[in-house]
Amino acid sequence: xxxxxxxxxxxxxxxxxxxxxxxxxxxxxxxxxxxxxxxxxxxxxxxxxxxxxxxxxxxxxxxxxxxxxxxxxxxxxxxxxxxxxxxxxxxxxxxxxxxxxxxxxxxxxxxxxxxxxxxxxxxxxxxxxxxxxxxxxxxxxxxxxxxxxxxxxxxxxxxxxxxxxxxxxxxxxxxxxxxxxxxxxxxxxxxxxxxxxxxxxxxxxxxxxxxxxxxxxxxxxxxxxxxxxxxxxxxxxxxxxxxxxxxxxxxxxxxxxxxxxxxxxxxxxxxxxxxxxxxxxxxxxxxxxxxxxxxxxxxxxxxxxxxxxxxxxxxxxxxxxxxxxxxxxxxxxxxxxxxxxxxxxxxxxxxxxxxxxxxxxxxxxxxxxxxxxxxxxxxxxxxxxxxxxxxxxxxxxxxxxxxxxxxxxxxxxxxxxxxxxxxxxxxxxxxxxx
Numbered sequence: 001x002x003x004x005x006x007x008x009x010x011x012x013x014x015x016x017x018x019x020x021x022x023x024x025x026x027x028x029x030x031x032x033x034x035x036x037x038x039x040x041x042x043x044x045x046x047x048x049x050x051x052x053x054x055x056x057x058x059x060x061x062x063x064x065x066x067x068x069x070x071x072x073x074x075x076x077x078x079x080x081x082x083x084x085x086x087x088x089x090x091x092x093x094x095x096x097x098x099x100x101x102x103x104x105x106x107x108x109x110x111x112x113x114x115x116x117x118x119x120x121x122x123x124x125x126x127x128x129x130x131x132x133x134x135x136x137x138x139x140x141x142x143x144x145x146x147x148x149x150x151x152x153x154x155x156x157x158x159x160x161x162x163x164x165x166x167x168x169x170x171x172x173x174x175x176x177x178x179x180x181x182x183x184x185x186x187x188x189x190x191x192x193x194x195x196x197x198x199x200x201x202x203x204x205x206x207x208x209x210x211x212x213x214x215x216x217x218x219x220x221x222x223x224x225x226x227x228x229x230x231x232x233x234x235x236x237x238x239x240x241x242x243x244x245x246x247x248x249x250x251x252x253x254x255x256x257x258x259x260x261x262x263x264x265x266x267x268x269x270x271x272x273x274x275x276x277x278x279x280x281x282x283x284x285x286x287x288x289x290x291x292x293x294x295x296x297x298x299x300x301x302x303x304x305x306x307x308x309x310x311x312x313x314x315x316x317x318x319x320x321x322x323x324x325x326x327x328x329x330x331x332x333x334x335x336x337x338x339x340x341x342x343x344x345x346x347x348x349x350x351x352x353x354x355x356x357x358x359x360x361x362x363x364x365x366x367x368x369x370x371x372x373x374x375x376x377x378x379x380x381x382x383x384x385x386x387x388x389x390x391x392x393x394x395x396x397x398x399x400x401x402x403x404x405x406x407x408x409x410x411x412x413x414x415x416x417x418x419x420x421x422x423x424x425x426x427x428x429x430x431x432x433x434x
Contacts, residue, residue: 002118002126005089006111007157008065008339009057011035013079021126022119025079025086025166029066030299032058032177040183040190045381050131052191059187059196062180065168067199071206072172072221074181081166088163090122091156098195099154099159106145107152110134172221174211174230175299177203178237185244189378197248204245207238208257217261220327232269232279233299236306237259241310243386247378250390252397259398262313265306266325275328294333302347303329308353312386315360318400330354357417358383363389364406364413364423372409383400 001020003012010032012023036058043051068071081088093113100107108114112128135145184200187193210226211218217238219229242258245251268281271292279291279302294303307329330351337344337351361377363370370389378386390397392406404413407423414421420425 002124005061006125006127007160008061009059010061010065014352022124024362025089027077029062029073029075029173029176030179032062032066033176033181033183034300036062036180036183037186040187041381041383044190049146053185054192056191057194059184059199059229062161062184063195063199065181068170068172068206068282070172070221071202071211072177072210073203075169075171075173075176077168078166081164084120086119086124088160088166089117090124093117093123095159096125096156099155103148103152106134106138106148110149124131157280157378170222172206174207174217174234175237177207178234178241179299181241182237182244185241185248188248192375197245200241200248201251204242204254204257208253212257215260216264229281229284231267231302232277232293232306233302235265235269236277236302236309239265239309239313241303243309243316247387250388250394252394255261255398256396258309259317260312262310265310266321270325271332275330275332277306277329292332294336294347295340296346300346301344302394303333304344304350305362305427308350309349311354311357312360315357315415316362316386316388316400317398319398326350327354353384358386360415361385361387362401362404362409362413362415363387364404365392365410367391367407369410371411 001015002012002022003015003023003295005012005027010027013028013031014024015025016022034362035263036055036126039054040057042048043055050265060131062073065077068074079085093108096107096111096113097104109129110127110131110290111125112118113123115128118126119121123390131142131146131149135142138145140148180211181200181203184203186194211230217233217234218226219228219230220226239258239261242261244293246254246258264281265277266365268283269277270355271278274292276292276294279293280287292303296304307326310322310326310329313319314326330347333347341348347402363377365373370391373386376382378385390401390404404423405411410423411423413423
C-alpha cells in the first residue's frame, strides 16, 4: 500500500483513505522503529521476501536519512516540500514511464499507472498488482520479476533524490531513539547484518554519553545540548531496547546501564500505593495531575513496556525487586485491560509473557563458539526465547549472572521464569533443548 515508501523504504505516518493508498506523508521515527521490528519478525515467521525487503529497506532508510553524525536518530521528516504536501513522493505517469524505458508496461502494471491519478493530479506509488501475480503473467519466478522491478525502482529513487527534500526535525528524542535501537537490533539478528547492529550500538553509546547526566536520563538533544528530564517512556523503552541489543552482542557496560535505568524507575517513578509508574519523576516540576498512563497511544504504553522490560531483566538477573514491580504494574492495569482490551494491547502482551515467561538461555564460553551457537539458537521466529551470549572472561557481572560460570568451550544455562536447569555442555545442547 501507499503507507510504505515504495522507492525509499520506511513508513509514512498514517493513511487518509480506507484502502491505505494515500498517506499523510510525514515519516516518524516512533513509527519506523517498531515497524522495523515487526517486519523483521514477520520475515522470520513467514519467510516471505516482501517482509525481508521491507526490513532492509526501512533500516537502510533510517541509516541514510535519519541518522545524526553523533550516533542518534532525528525525529521526523516533514510531509511537505516546496510548501506542498507529498510533492517529493508524487509522480507524473509520463515521467515514470520515461525512467522505466523498456520496462514501461511492467512498471505501469505494478504501480497502477494506467489507473487515474490518485493524489492531486499525480501518482503516489503503491503495488496495484503484486509481484507474485505479475510473475505468473510473465512466466518468470518472483525473484526474476522482482529484479526487473528493482532496477527501475533504483533509477526512480535516484531521480527522486534530485528533488527538494522535505525538511527534517533534528531533535533527538530518547524514547524514539530507543524504539529504533530495538528495531535495528531485531533486524540485525533477522538479517545477520553487522551494519544494523553497529548503528544500534552507536545510538546507545550516544545516549549514554550525551543524555545520561549526573546519574539521570535526559529526554531530548537539540543544538548540541541535552534538555528536559526524561519521562517514563524514555526509561522503559530504553531498558527494553538494551535487552534486545544485548542479544546481538554482549556488553557488561550496557547491562549496567539498563540496571541503573531500572533503579531510577523504581526510585523516582513508581506508584507505591497502586502499582505501576507515573509518567513523570517524583522530582519533576509539580503538576496539577501526575498521570499514570496504562493504555496505548501513538506509541506503546510506557507502563506496559516497563513491565515487560522489568520482567525480562528480573528473570535474567534473578532480581525480585524488578519482578515485583512488573507484577504490581500488571495488577494495577487489570480493570482497564478487562474493560477496554483494544486500548491496552501492549499491556495484554506483557500479561501473556508474565503468565508464560519466555525461555532465557545464558551461554558462556569462547567468543567464536558463542557467536555460532547464539545464531543457531535464535534462528527463525522464536518470540518466547531470549539468548544472551556472555564471554567466559566477562568481569563485573551481577551475582545472578556470575554464578552461571563458563565450563569449557560453551556452556548453557536454561531458565524459564524462576526455574533454571543446571548448565549443559555443547554436546548436551541437542534435540528438544534447541
